[in-house]
Amino acid sequence: MLSIPHSRPTLGEEELQAIAPVLRSGFIAQGAQVATFEAELAKRLGVRGGVATSSGTAALHLALLALGIGRGDEVLLPSYASSALLHAVWAAHATPRPVDCDPRSFNLDPEAAKRACSPRAKALIVVHSFGLPAELEDLQPLGLPLIEAAAQALGASFKGKPVGSFGEAAVFSFYATKLITTGEGGMLLSNDERVLAAGRDLRAYDQKEDALPRLNYKMTDLEAALGLAQLKKLPQFLRRRDEIATRYRERLSALPLEQPLRFPGRIFYRYVVKGPGRADPSLARLQALGVEARRPVFRPLHRYLGLEGFPGAEEAWERAVSLPLYPSLSDEEAEQVIRTAWEVFG
Numbered sequence: 001m002l003s004i005p006h007s008r009p010t011l012g013e014e015e016l017q018a019i020a021p022v023l024r025s026g027f028i029a030q031g032a033q034v035a036t037f038e039a040e041l042a043k044r045l046g047v048r049g050g051v052a053t054s055s056g057t058a059a060l061h062l063a064l065l066a067l068g069i070g071r072g073d074e075v076l077l078p079s080y081a082s083s084a085l086l087h088a089v090w091a092a093h094a095t096p097r098p099v100d101c102d103p104r105s106f107n108l109d110p111e112a113a114k115r116a117c118s119p120r121a122k123a124l125i126v127v128h129s130f131g132l133p134a135e136l137e138d139l140q141p142l143g144l145p146l147i148e149a150a151a152q153a154l155g156a157s158f159k160g161k162p163v164g165s166f167g168e169a170a171v172f173s174f175y176a177t178k179l180i181t182t183g184e185g186g187m188l189l190s191n192d193e194r195v196l197a198a199g200r201d202l203r204a205y206d207q208k209e210d211a212l213p214r215l216n217y218k219m220t221d222l223e224a225a226l227g228l229a230q231l232k233k234l235p236q237f238l239r240r241r242d243e244i245a246t247r248y249r250e251r252l253s254a255l256p257l258e259q260p261l262r263f264p265g266r267i268f269y270r271y272v273v274k275g276p277g278r279a280d281p282s283l284a285r286l287q288a289l290g291v292e293a294r295r296p297v298f299r300p301l302h303r304y305l306g307l308e309g310f311p312g313a314e315e316a317w318e319r320a321v322s323l324p325l326y327p328s329l330s331d332e333e334a335e336q337v338i339r340t341a342w343e344v345f346g
């Protein structure tokens, strides 16, 4: 029996047709396709513009630099999140300051963020974990520039407004298994022309008059063509994800599992449940029965920094189990996930 992967990109003939003319044209580095991809995503979010990059981490690094964050500055970030956040803050020579999460929503706890706020805090990175919008209204009064790490919530909205349009900057990733993919890739988006201009300038080193340090974080036209084809499919991707999530909820709700929170405007990037005990034994049994479930966060960030006192992030990390959920997951595969979940948790 073939096991069901935890994640997998959803690609088709349209993607091949989108990249073939770019390849034939010979213009394969950053060019017109990148500009179109930036404009299309900015339009979709209702923001001024975008700066496409080689990865989400690169976009996050650019966002910090564009906001003037550097040595001596603290950046608040959720502890229960991708370590990409930590690396971007380190790359900017700033100091990461993890904040505990609400183990029910998996998102940043606004009260904990308030407590972590010091005069040295210069920005807050917020993640919309697994597609659930963070408590944006409770975070804005902190008065810190907000960077939305929105990679897991493309297409989600908070009170009717697209996620990714709230902060001073938003960052997306188009890694192979994100909501849409370019293989590797990312984008910084903002309403602030100065942030966009700084991002564009710092993204490329060539033909500069001054001697400021810059990077090579550019996206290629081949990747952008792929991204444009994927962006067209985003509505159908989100519908299919929602369909599978609804099926899981209906069929798994009798199990002793905490189901993902429902919230208007949320989308389903991951279907994350919490069992009564530690995730490890359940993960091993799911795996042995042919379902690749995962811990959705590899390790909470406070642990990398040797810090203690993050009970919410610890609970989320110990208990969370992410079940396979992606548009190319078939109905039969979803049924196999459900049957297997009953064997393990029933």
Ligand SMILES: *Cc1c(COP(=O)(O)O)cnc(C)c1O
Pocket: 055, 056, 057, 058, 082, 084, 085, 127, 149, 150, 151, 152, 172, 173, 174, 175, 178, 184, 185, 186
């Ligand atoms: C995937 C992801 C990143 C990192 O993006 P890469 O393209 O892998 O560098 C950062 N933040 C969040 C919330 C992500 O989901």
